[in-house]
Amino acid sequence: MQLLSAGIDEWSPHVLSGAMLANARGAHAAPVSEWILSAILTTYRRWPALIRYQDQHTWAHRRPGTDFDTLSGKRVLVLGAGAIGTAVARLLPPFGATATMVGRTARAGVHGVDELPDLVAEHDIVVVICPLTPETDGLVDAKILAAMPDGALVVNAGRGRVVDTDALVTELTAQRLRAALDVTEPEPLPEDHPLWTCPGVIVSPHGARTVPGTNRLCYEVAAKQVAALARGETPPNAQAR
Structure with a gap:
């Protein structure tokens, strides 16, 4: 098949x-890695806040929520060392960012998934692009999210169930982490789900490949x-x- x-x-x-x-x-690899890069830049350059100000016909210079950041100098942990993860890692250096790859098993240039708890604490962005398997179901749980630095960004373009939704909602509600999600659990996301209104989150309807x-x-x-x-x-x- x-x-x-x-x-x-x-x-x-x-x-x-x-x-x-x-x-x-x-x-x-090409379309999804492009979505991932766009999600990171959209978050750091505060486009959601800018669009909302635009809808209000407001010139948003130095307004609340427009504290812009740069990808340059950021450390990006890519969870999933397949074709898409490798493509993401290739896109980052021109922006001055560095990538650390994590795969199922350690090999040259790739850390093993058993190192994830220690690695997340050292990175500004965690990109989730690994497949859903019994081993990765719920892999990014409350403990992993809690180990991420304040203000860190979770980007999930793999499968929603790899990230613990309830734990992520808790971190987003506390405004400690941010997220850009092309996949969710559940999916499609119900209209009354708290993820819709969490601060610092972008939700895309599983369309990263749809170009x-x-x-x-x-x-x-x-x-x-x-x-x-x-x-x-x-x-x-x-x-x-």
Whole structure:
């Protein structure tokens, strides 16, 4: 079974044992990493506050909520060292930011997930882009969030369930952390959910990949997968069940 998505969590429980399930790894790297960078810059440059002032026809020079910040010099922890996480890490240096990669296991240039509790305390931004698995479900919990520095930013473009929603709401309500979320738990986010009104949060409706050209990239990956299968090879993105 060939998916056009980066994640396989929605399909995996329904695939029979012995079948191969393949994702479109690599196709989403450019659009999703671009969304992540835009979310960081939008937060630091206070665009939500500026737009609200614009709606009121207010020239917002030095108004409350317009304490601008810069990405330059920031330390970014990227939780997920796959194609998207790697693309995020490549985008940061031109802005003067540094990236630290965290993967399931430690390897050259990548820290293991077991180091996460110590690493978050040293970073200004945590980007969550890892897949949802039994090991990552609720991984960014109250303890991890509490270890982040005051004013730090959580960016989640992976899966909503990787981050403990209740713990995040607590930190946002206290105005200790900020967040930019393309995915949530639950999803879609109910209209009465507290995340909508938490201070310092941007919510995007799981649309980081939804730009022109993404489907073409997905089908290009799928075509390569099918071609590998036709040659008698195991498709590179396939996982045996």
